Amino acid sequence: MLPEDTLRLLAQKLAKQLQDNQQMLVTAESCTGGWLAKIVTDLPGSSNWYDSGFVTYSNHAKQQALGVSAELIAEHGAVSQAVVEAMVSGALKNSQAEVAAAVSGIAGPGGGSESKPVGTVCLAVGLRDQPPVARQEHFSGDREAIRYAAIKVLLQELLRLTAKKSA
Template identity: 55%
Template sequence: METLLARMVAALQAKHWMLTTAESCTGGAIAKACTDLAGSSVWFERGFVTYSNESKQEMLGVPAATLAEYGAVSEAVTAAMATGALLHSRAQVAVSVSGIAGPGGGTTTKPVGMVCFGWAAQDGKVRTATQYFDGDREAVRYQAVQYALQGVLQMLAD
């Protein structure tokens, strides 16, 4: 994780960009990983923890219709979360995450370990992905943080 963070920080600083996060199932763990680093205020702008559907709508502008049609754990919602985080911050790149960390809450179509991601950049580029992680709640969340940060690094490289 340290090497991944170091590479991401170097890429952010090379572009003079700041990062914002919009998190649901990770509960702020991405923001914590970032702000655990001394000097992160240079490249980390803010984090949103939007666990409820209402907070996704109020804080990030996720349309109620998108939540109703696709559900909170969907790429459509994480795309809207990432875009909303950019619009409600001064950052140039955003990452969002929503998933089912467990142990309960899973369904046949959205099992425990399913996590959706969104990344958005100031140039209008938006990417999404869905991953299925194994393990208990903590393991799913840890893997989600790593995957989210790798995606930020990819957005910065594009």
């Protein structure tokens, strides 16, 4: 199975769960540059369960569009669990959605550091009126492989999050 097919299948499962739950999704992406939004909106009928997406690549965009504080970014760095949690909260605040996903990472080939090497990605998912759940991952490979892995994990996390309601 091609990588794109894997993402499409995960997105189709997510679409069904969101529709079953009568929920809308919002995305807030940095290192993936809107790839998650593209995957979900490639599906026909996605307007029934996808509200909007924010591609906030720069720190300024994270602050302006999602309300992430400059102090939070300065203290933890843009690639941190604290920042992706704030991105989830900001995306939900600035949309009609009940479910949110956020991602920020270092996809390379440059930009890494000893404490945050290339492949470091922070992801978060959350429901409106509940605290977001974030995690940090380290993916290997080239820029595309790292971004693909981040989208795959985000879709899996969204499936887990929305399965709780449909169960």
